[in-house]
Amino acid sequence: MATVKPFRGFRPVPALAAQVASLPYDVMDSAEARLITSQNPLSFLRVTKAEVDLPPDVDIHSAVVYQKARENWEWLIQEKIMVQDEQPSFYIYRQQMEDHVQVGLVAAVSVDEYEQGIIKKHELTRPDKEQDRVDHILTTGVQTGPAFLTYKEDAVITGLMQAAMETAPVCDFTADDGIRHTLYAVAAPSATAALAEAFEHIPVLYIADGHHRSAAALKVRDVLRRGNPVHTGAEAYNYFLAVIFPHTMMKIMDYNRVVRDLNGLTHAAFFERLEACFTYERQQGPVKPESAKTFGMYLASRWYELAVKPEVVTGLGPVAGLDVSILQDHLLQPVLDIGDPRTDQRIHFVGGIRGMGELERLVDSGDYQVAFSLFPTAIEELMAIADLGGIMPPKSTWFEPKLRDAMVVHVIR
Incomplete structure (x- = not known):
């Protein structure tokens, strides 16, 4: 079974969402990020690539960068640019790129299930990139960017997601690249329970993109568990941020x-x-x-x-x-x-x-x-290889559209 858990997400206030939400940290270099933040100081890149606020010669993996990320995150909260929902919620994230639409569930997923192979991987990771995310998460106390997961389409889940989108969105904007991002919050206990129960019938989830984020979540869990003498398994650090899409909506490019x-x-x-x-x-x-x-x-x-x-x-x-x-x-x-x-x-x-x-x-x-x-590699090929425990060659898949960081942020402690 796949465990999905609602959580009290931090989100940008709707009026500022288009300015705050940013492309992932790993699709650009520091120079590109500096240019973006010079034009838009509210960009979440100031958290995910905090070297933009430090001298150009700074080591981007140094402690001072992670500390600046924490300071910038706290500033967003203090200024009420990012606010936390009152109730544990799921979120429905809809993206539209030209005629392609994909709709995913934003949820906290289980580190244990990643470790057990219920959340399946298909790529190797680099220790240095894992450690970068570990240091970022431990210093800021939050998971800023989601793992991009998929599952074999299920009619019950599709129906529940469609019903959730009959309410007004909490965020809706079109980014500079023309991609539309719409977010719905699902807070009613009956609705969150129904979604969680539906995913219990999904045997496995697959990592489409975000192997380093997923691997880092495991290492963070281990660090915090060792430091917690009253660890129960229910702590937020036992889960990591993900957006989960049905496989039929996945768009893989060359x-x-x-x-x-x-x-x-x-x-x-x-x-x-x-x-x-x-x-x-x-x-x-x-x-x-x-x-x-x-x-x-x-x-x-x-x-x-x-x-x-x-x-x-x-x-x-x-x-x-x-x-x-x-x-x-x-x-x-x-x-x-x-x-x-x-x-x-x-x-x-x-x-x-x-x-x-x-x-x-x-x-x-x-x-x-x-x-x-x-x-392009087919999503069915990816799932078949993951089911066999296989590892795909590096740079086998390019998913579009990219998930924006800061649509929802997950606090781990």
């Missing part, structure tokens, strides 16, 4: 690759080695793959469509059969010598939201020599 060089190969030698596993055909314009097992490639101002040879993919398992794995295992590693894409500095990843034009720009700049566009 996650593309650019590589700095051709591993010392001439263009002719590169194409010769590529032909071991792929066929290719020159195209007149950008190639955005329309089906699995095909790829776009931009090299020397020219686009090509690649197709993996059938014999290469015969008998591959769920992970090895992913398009990201095929490209890595049969081209990036053997031809371009990209051994570990998590650490290799010669490869860079570009979310599909930026379009094919960004791939062209990066290669045409001379900073990169070749770009590859991919067909």
